[in-house]
Amino acid sequence: MLVVERMTPNPVVIAADAPVEQALAIIEERKVRHLPVVDEGENLVGVVSEKELLRAAPDVAVRQVMTRQVITVTEYTALEEAARIMADHKISSLPVMRHGRLVGIITETDLFRIFLELLGAREHGVRLTMLVPEEKGMLANLTGEIARLGGNILALGTFLGEDPTNRLVTVKVADVPAGKLVAIMEALGMEIVDVREG
Amino acid sequence: MLVRERMSTQPVTIVADTPITEALRVMRQHHVRRLPVLDAEGQLVGIVSEKDLLYASPSPATSLSIYEMHYLLSRLKVSEVMTTAVITIPPDTPLEEAARIMADHKIGGLPVLEEGRLVGIITETDVFELLLELLGARLKGLRLTLEIPERKGEMARLTTAIARLGGDILALGTFLGDDPTTAVVTVKVADVPAEALLAAMRDLGLEILDVREI
Numbered sequence: 167m168l169v170v171e172r173m174t175p176n177p178v179v180i181a182a183d184a185p186v187e188q189a190l191a192i193i194e195e196r197k198v199r200h201l202p203v204v205d206e207g208e209n210l211v212g213v214v215s216e217k218e219l220l221r222a223a224p225d226v227a228v229r230q231v232m233t234r235q236v237i238t239v240t241e242y243t244a245l246e247e248a249a250r251i252m253a254d255h256k257i258s259s260l261p262v263m264r265h266g267r268l269v270g271i272i273t274e275t276d277l278f279r280i281f282l283e284l285l286g287a288r289e290h291g292v293r294l295t296m297l298v299p300e301e302k303g304m305l306a307n308l309t310g311e312i313a314r315l316g317g318n319i320l321a322l323g324t325f326l327g328e329d330p331t332n333r334l335v336t337v338k339v340a341d342v343p344a345g346k347l348v349a350i351m352e353a354l355g356m357e358i359v360d361v362r363e364g
Numbered sequence: 365m366l367v368r369e370r371m372s373t374q375p376v377t378i379v380a381d382t383p384i385t386e387a388l389r390v391m392r393q394h395h396v397r398r399l400p401v402l403d404a405e406g407q408l409v410g411i412v413s414e415k416d417l418l419y420a421s422p423s424p425a426t427s428l429s430i431y432e433m434h435y436l437l438s439r440l441k442v443s444e445v446m447t448t449a450v451i452t453i454p455p456d457t458p459l460e461e462a463a464r465i466m467a468d469h470k471i472g473g474l475p476v477l478e479e480g481r482l483v484g485i486i487t488e489t490d491v492f493e494l495l496l497e498l499l500g501a502r503l504k505g506l507r508l509t510l511e512i513p514e515r516k517g518e519m520a521r522l523t524t525a526i527a528r529l530g531g532d533i534l535a536l537g538t539f540l541g542d543d544p545t546t547a548v549v550t551v552k553v554a555d556v557p558a559e560a561l562l563a564a565m566r567d568l569g570l571e572i573l574d575v576r577e578i
Contacts, residue, residue, distance in 0.1 A: 278463060287460035302527055306526070322537075
């Protein structure tokens with residue numbers, strides 16, 4: 167998954183010389199939390215957040231309150247790389263550039279929706295969380311057994327385990343009864359942490 | 365993964381009749397963006413975000429003097445600007461369910477209650493860190509994005525082929541595809557040369573959308 171697949175293309179921008187008041191009006195109307203700031207030549211010169219605007223006087227120019235050191239990504243940046251940059255720099259949006267031109271914006275909210283998709287939050291099935299020994303081929307065993315039972319894997323996510331010898335796997339499966347699924351996983355040597363229908 | 369495993373326990377809280385200037389100071393001191401609000405008995409009565417407080421503060425352009433402004437702010441209480449209709453969750457809520465509630469209601473944090481008592485808070489930032497983990501953003505390996513048919517057993521074929529090559533799957537995530545007949549899988553693998561892995565994927569008839577070493 168790349169940034170281009172989930173970014174907002176052609177984002178709303180604000181001119182660097184516009185007053186703070188105007189920027190706040192746009193933020194409210196468009197329901198966004200950040201605006202890329204551009205100069206007369208449409209070049210990106212900064213980013214301004216709702217919070218920075220709220221702390222400023224309404225008649226001041228946006229360029230006075232914006233953040234100038236903007237971190238940007240390209241359309242071909244991996245989504246998790248964009249997420250890592252946001253987490254490491256404690257920022258919640260990244261302008262997306264192509265050959266020095268602004269072509270989009272990707273925000274924490276966009277990535278948040280990906281998390282829902284990754285764990286199948288909007289799909290229904292048996293949701294199983296288990297500790298899986300950290301050995302090559304364990305995921306193959308796990309998915310192979312689910313397939314053998316006629317189950318359809320709706321979502322599968324791997325997390326760090328309790329220590330380096332195991333990892334936590336959450337899987338959502340349709341078309342298999344919960345009891346049967348749990349029995350097979352236990353037989354494979356998985357430690358079941360949580361089972362629920364959702 | 366349940367909320368219990370990733371929430372902040374013993375969250376910083378504030379009492380409802382605290383002046384908003386004090387609430388802002390507490391937020392800055394603890395580097396948090398929202399505070400659960402308690403009444404004198406310690407019951408949760410609301411939640412207040414930094415933004416609620418900033419919107420309540422008079423604009424720096426008012427004609428009030430700094431003393432008048434400070435006086436007004438010191439009189440305005442958290443209870444007057446907080447959200448009282450608080451959505452809360454129990455600690456055994458799945459994390460993706462907490463994330464779904466935050467996304468659907470456009471809120472950035474949920475107080476966690478157990479038997480009516482505040483035991484933690486879970487925020488967008490906590491979910492975000494989990495997303496990094498899910499996609500192995502901090503691990504190094506060969507990262508493949510594939511389009512796979514939305515059919516039973518496809519995931520098993522994919523992971524079995526990687527295991528057969530001796531590859532170690534560091535992270536694996538499934539996304540919705542372009543239409544209901546396909547899904548997009550991003551997988552990060554260690555200990556397999558790129559060429560062997562790509563050849564195996566092509567043998568399975570999977571469409572390779574992107575390949576990179578990270």
